[in-house]
Amino acid sequence: xxxxxxxxxxxxxxxxxxxxxxxxxxxxxxxxxxxxxxxxxxxxxxxxxxxxxxxxxxxxxxxxxxxxxxxxxxxxxxxxxxxxxxxxxxxxxxxxxxxxxxxxxxxxxxxxxxx
Numbered sequence: 706x707x708x709x710x711x712x713x714x715x716x717x718x719x720x721x722x723x724x725x726x727x728x729x730x731x732x733x734x735x736x737x738x739x740x741x742x743x744x745x746x747x748x749x750x751x752x753x754x755x756x757x758x759x760x761x762x763x764x765x766x767x768x769x770x771x772x773x774x775x776x777x778x779x780x781x782x783x784x785x786x787x788x789x790x791x792x793x794x795x796x797x798x799x800x801x802x803x804x805x806x807x808x809x810x811x812x813x814x815x816x817x818x819x820x
Contacts, residue, residue, distance in 0.1 A: 736768050738768025738769050738772040741812060741813035741814045744765070744766060744768075744815060745765050745815050746763055746814050746815065747763070747819050748761060748802050748806045748817070748819060749802070760788070761796070761799065761800060761801045762794060762796055763816075766793050766794070766795070767793070770791075773790045778790070779812075780795060780808060783808055784799075784804060784808075786799055802818050803818065
């Protein structure tokens with residue numbers, strides 16, 4: 706019954722006085738991830754708002770968040786560093802532009818090294 710009474714998911718909804726009314730939530734469709742050969746990724750370095758630390762930024766990923774997370778995890782494991790994957794970007798700690806570009810090309814992605 707808890708799933709039917711989740712009021713936080715319905716904030717801002719105008720309610721009906723009809724006792725038989727059931728609220729139907731709109732489900733956002735998950736984006737379909739194109740194959741690696743059709744992805745154009747850019748590998749750059751970023752130093753802004755990071756306390757002087759360097760991070761490698763992989764941007765341009767199109768597709769599902771789960772596929773982005775899987776690619777981010779694979780890169781983190783193969784490079785042996787920490788990082789995150791969100792909002793269509795993968796962030797890896799340190800300056801790994803050359804290594805990451807080589808790994809992405811090996812995986813079949815169209816990757817180019819930025820700045």
